[in-house]
Amino acid sequence: MPKITHYINGGRYTGNPSGTVDVHDPATGESVGKVLLASVSDVNAAVDSASHAFSSWSTTSLARRAKAMYEFRNLLLENQDSLVNTITREHGKVLEDARGELTRGLENVEYACGIAEVLKGSFSESVSTRIDVKSIRQPLGVVAGITPFNFPAMVPLWMIPNAVACGNTFVLKPSEKDPTPSLILAQLFTEAGFPPGVLNVLQGDKLAVDSLLTHPEVKAVSFVGSTPVARYIATTATTHGKRVQALGGAKNHMVVLPDADLDLAADAAVSAAYGSAGERCMAISVAVAIEPIADALVSRIKDRIEDITVGPGTGTDSTMGPLITREHRDRVADYVRQGEEAGAKVIIDGRSSQVDPRGYFLGPTLIDHVTPDMSVYRDEIFGPVLVVVRVSNYETALQLIRDNQWGNGAALFTQSGAAARRFELQADAGMIGINVPVPVPVGSHSFGGWKNSLFGDTTMYGPEGVRFYTKAKVVTSRWPETESGGLQLNFPTNA
């Protein structure tokens, strides 16, 4: 059984693990490797390596940093098949979806290639007599990233490129459920010319995370995962004096107005609800149908679900793969039972899907006549379950979004520019889609939700990512021509 190691100081690292856990292929249930779980001494080794690398990396020119980043981009493209196959083997998503994840991750690498432009700072000449002021941004030091299972390549790439391009060094703690893609990223990083210690990968569980959160050398923590853990990370890291951005769970609503193109809306709902088996923080999990179109929308969604082929991610005709673990599959199936018992109508029941029983499969599920008090509406299910809530007007739909504990994404389907504009301004979520069901911003903007979808002040990647990974400094300088100017004990004013 292959041992899945850490990657510290430019090479694979075994250290003194506190234990190991099996990594499974979700399509077959077979173990594909054993991942090491870091002990405190392993965490210290990773942080020491990053800390040691920081002094020279932070003073390396922007030109050299950008060159290595550009080389990393090329290597990612050259090695994409290996990455895509590894993602599918450990996560289960279909190959094309894994390729899409990588493509979206690459956007952040490409943004970081332009770091010289992004970090230009600002300068004011002669703000006062013979006095100039410049504002610059400097790196923080060692920064840590803790990432979820659902995007084992893309989410690390939301963090690492900007952090490193800004001059920081990085310790990544990926999900222990699909840990190998991060090792490939680290290997390619080294091949691209980044010095040892600039990127370290630490495999592990809560012990590793807690040690990072309390380590005095770690200056900032980026986290993506479930809401309870995000809240815990934000509280603990802040208490230990670190900068934090902790992105949590979601329940994304797609509101369909009566004037919408219902075929477009149904295509979008099905793609956004069942892509990656619903294991996306930007998946659409609630369709809010504004009457009188609910029957027409549900019937179109139902027709399209019948075209989905559930199977192993490597299958040539599979369009939806398995869930990440057997426990998670059973938990999602239990939500369907709860919805049924609460009086909702199960239109398509994924529990009856017939695929390899060794794998963690659940078919796409559509539940209609759901009300906000039901657990299928209240909770984040994180599986291939789309619930339909029928409402009589736009205000009620908007209120559902406002009352929801999460605020990651929200989408509106309409043909009215005025309605779209109203929704953009009124919807209580951080990322809005207009006739776009999964409005994940491109790498030159920034990603993050509101309410329980984000703890901390700064969203991730793009310009906000650069702000998160740098601290501001303002330099005020005077170069007198001749005389000293004399003493001045009053508070300085400008003249």
Ligand code: NAD
């Ligand atoms: P998770 O919270 O279980 O795990 C995320 C990371 O935290 C992993 O590295 C894990 O090892 C670590 N972890 C887990 N429990 C911990 C604990 N008690 N203490 C310290 N560390 C702990 O999340 P997951 O199941 O891997 O991912 C799915 C969740 O991530 C969903 O809720 C999804 O919505 C969310 N997610 C959010 C976004 C976003 O951008 N908002 C993006 C992707 C995923």
